Amino acid sequence: MPLMSNSERDKLESTLRRRFFYTPSFEIYGGVSGLFDLGPPGCQLQNNLIRLWREHFIMEENMLQVDGPMLTPYDVLKTSGHVDKFTDWMCRNPKTGEYYRADHLIEQTLKKRLLDKDVNPQDMKNMEKILTTIDGFSGPELNLVMQEYNINDPVTNDVLDALTSFNLMFETKIGASGQLKAFLRPETAQGQFLNFNKLLEINQGKIPFASASIGKSFRNEISPRSGLLRVREFLMAEIEHFVDPLNKSHAKFNEVLNEEIPLLSRRLQESGEVQLPVKMTIGEAVNSGMVENETLGYFMARVHQFLLNIGINKDKFRFRQHLKNEMAHYATDCWDGEILTSYGWIECVGCADRAAFDLTVHSKKTGRSLTVKQKLDTPKERTEWVVEVNKKFFGSKFKQKAKLIESVLSKFSQDELIRRHEELEKNGEFTCQVNGEIVKLDSSLVTIKMKTTLQHIREYIPNVIEPSFGLGRIIYCIFDHCFQVRVDSESRGFFSFPLQIAPIKVFVTTISNNDSFPAILKKISQALRKREIYFKIDDSNTSIGKKYARNDELGTPFGITIDFETIKDQTVTLRERNSMRQVRGTITDVISTIDKMLHNPDESDWDKSTFGLSPVKI
Numbered sequence: 001m002p003l004m005s006n007s008e009r010d011k012l013e014s015t016l017r018r019r020f021f022y023t024p025s026f027e028i029y030g031g032v033s034g035l036f037d038l039g040p041p042g043c044q045l046q047n048n049l050i051r052l053w054r055e056h057f058i059m060e061e062n063m064l065q066v067d068g069p070m071l072t073p074y075d076v077l078k079t080s081g082h083v084d085k086f087t088d089w090m091c092r093n094p095k096t097g098e099y100y101r102a103d104h105l106i107e108q109t110l111k112k113r114l115l116d117k118d119v120n121p122q123d124m125k126n127m128e129k130i131l132t133t134i135d136g137f138s139g140p141e142l143n144l145v146m147q148e149y150n151i152n153d154p155v156t157n158d159v160l161d162a163l164t165s166f167n168l169m170f171e172t173k174i175g176a177s178g179q180l181k182a183f184l185r186p187e188t189a190q191g192q193f194l195n196f197n198k199l200l201e202i203n204q205g206k207i208p209f210a211s212a213s214i215g216k217s218f219r220n221e222i223s224p225r226s227g228l229l230r231v232r233e234f235l236m237a238e239i240e241h242f243v244d245p246l247n248k249s250h251a252k253f254n255e256v257l258n259e260e261i262p263l264l265s266r267r268l269q270e271s272g273e274v275q276l277p278v279k280m281t282i283g284e285a286v287n288s289g290m291v292e293n294e295t296l297g298y299f300m301a302r303v304h305q306f307l308l309n310i311g312i313n314k315d316k317f318r319f320r321q322h323l324k325n326e327m328a329h330y331a332t333d334c335w336d337g338e339i340l341t342s343y344g345w346i347e348c349v350g351c352a353d354r355a356a357f358d359l360t361v362h363s364k365k366t367g368r369s370l371t372v373k374q375k376l377d378t379p380k381e382r383t384e385w386v387v388e389v390n391k392k393f394f395g396s397k398f399k400q401k402a403k404l405i406e407s408v409l410s411k412f413s414q415d416e417l418i419r420r421h422e423e424l425e426k427n428g429e430f431t432c433q434v435n436g437e438i439v440k441l442d443s444s445l446v447t448i449k450m451k452t453t454l455q456h457i458r459e460y461i462p463n464v465i466e467p468s469f470g471l472g473r474i475i476y477c478i479f480d481h482c483f484q485v486r487v488d489s490e491s492r493g494f495f496s497f498p499l500q501i502a503p504i505k506v507f508v509t510t511i512s513n514n515d516s517f518p519a520i521l522k523k524i525s526q527a528l529r530k531r532e533i534y535f536k537i538d539d540s541n542t543s544i545g546k547k548y549a550r551n552d553e554l555g556t557p558f559g560i561t562i563d564f565e566t567i568k569d570q571t572v573t574l575r576e577r578n579s580m581r582q583v584r585g586t587i588t589d590v591i592s593t594i595d596k597m598l599h600n601p602d603e604s605d606w607d608k609s610t611f612g613l614s615p616v617k618i
Contacts, residue, residue: 068191
C-alpha cells in the first residue's frame, strides 16, 4: 500500500487550494488555525457526499431524520458526560506559551526515534507497543511516557510543564442575561436521544428503528493540524439505531453476511504481533464473537460498502476494535473505521454499541420515561422490590409535598430499594433527598417489600447501536485516494473521483472562438440542464490542452468539445478524464451516453457505454 511522498502531498494540497476546493478561513486577516472555507467544487462534492449518504443509509434503511440546534444547554451535556469527560491532555511550553496535545506529541516523537538505526531492539519493541495502545492511555500514563522518554518541545527542546486536562467544547451563554450556560454541540446525537419518545411514536411504538442527523459539530482542538483532518468545526452524520437489548439480531443481516472486511481486533493489537488486519466476512466475525452482535456487524458492513462506493481505496481501509482501556465505560463493543492517508491511519467512522447509557441518564435526570412498552403475548410473573406509602398518614404529614416525594420514591432502582429496606429494618427510618431537602421516612409512612405481580407489559430502555461519521475527514480521504499524476507528465495531476461524487460532471468547451459556437453552447447547456447533469462551460481563450488539464484538476469526468466539424454535422467529441480517450458522436448521442453513465450504475463502463460512437485518434 504505497503512500504519497511529502512532495506528492504538497502537490495534492496545492491543487486543492489553487482550484478552491478549500482555503483557510479569514485568510486575508491572517487566518485561524483549524477553520476552513469550502469553495464551489468543495461545496458541490460535499453536497454529493451528503446526498449519497442519505440514499445509502436514511432512504435504504427507512431512518427518521432529525435536525437539531448547534447550541446545547449545559445540563444536557453535563448529563451526557461531555462536561466531565470530553477532554484531551495537553502540555505547555512555559517559555513560548505554545500548547501541544500530549498523545500527538508522543506519537510524533516516538515515530521519529524509531527511524534511528541505533535504537536497541527492546526500546523499539516498547515504543511500538506504546504507539499501538496510546489511544487508551490516561493522563498519568501519558505523563509517565513523557518523562521516561524525555519528550520536550519538538521545536525548541524546552522542558514542558506537567500535563493538564482540557475540555474541548466551546462554551457560550444563551440569552441577554447570560445566566443560561451552554456549549456548541460536540456531536449531533443528543438531539436524537432527547426526542426518542416522539420518534418512537412516529414509528408506531415499534422497535427496532433508527434515527439520523447530519450537521455541524465543534471541537476546540488544542493544536489543529493535517488540513481538513483535524479542525475545530466539522460536518458529522450520525445514526442511532434503537434495539431491544434482548434481541440484537438484524432482519437484513443475511444481505451483508458475505461482505469481506479487514478487521484489526483487540486481541491482535494486544498480542504485540505485526499490526495487519485479518480479512474475514462479517458473518464469520459475528459468529466467532469478534463483533458482538448482528446489528453492529450489519452497520459495519454497510459502512464498508459506502466508503468503497465513494472512492476510498479498499486496500487502505480497516476496522480497528477499541482496546478495553480505550472504550467508553458504557460501551459493550466499538470499532473505528480507519482510512490510511499520507498522514497515516485516520479515524473517520465509529461504530459502537452504546448499550442503554444515553436514554438512561437523560431519563434519570429529567424524570421523563424514555422506554418502550411491549405487550406480552403471555403474561409473566415478576418479583421485585416495591415501595408502598401509607396514604392515611403520608398525605397529612407532607401535605402539598406528598406527590413530589412519592414521585422520588417511585424512581428508586432495585439496589436503592434494597438499601432503604435494610435501613428501615435496622433503624426504623431512612432518608431521601427531594429538591435538595432531606426528608425522613419511617415504617409508619412507607413499607418496602418484595412483591410478585403478573406482568402484561414489558417495559424496557432500548440499547443503541451508533455509526458516527466525520464527513469532513472522509472528504479529505477521498482527495488523498483519488489524486493521481499523469504517467507521462509529473506536473499534471488529476482527481479520479467516482462519477457520483465528482463535483462537476461535464465541462463544455470550444476549440476556439467562432461566431457559430455560442448558439451550439446554448443548445448543449439546455440539453444538460434538462437531464439534470451538473456542468461548467469553459470558454476561455487558453489552449484546449490547458482547458483539459484545468478540468482534470477539478476531477471533472467528461469533457464535450465543440469544433469546426460541429458546425457542419452537429457532432462533438466526448473525452474521458482518467484515460484521456475520446469518441465522437452527435450532440444527442453524446449527452445520452453521459446521462446513461451517470444515472445507471450498470452502464458506467466507458467501452460499453460509448459503443456506437466513433473513436478519435489523438
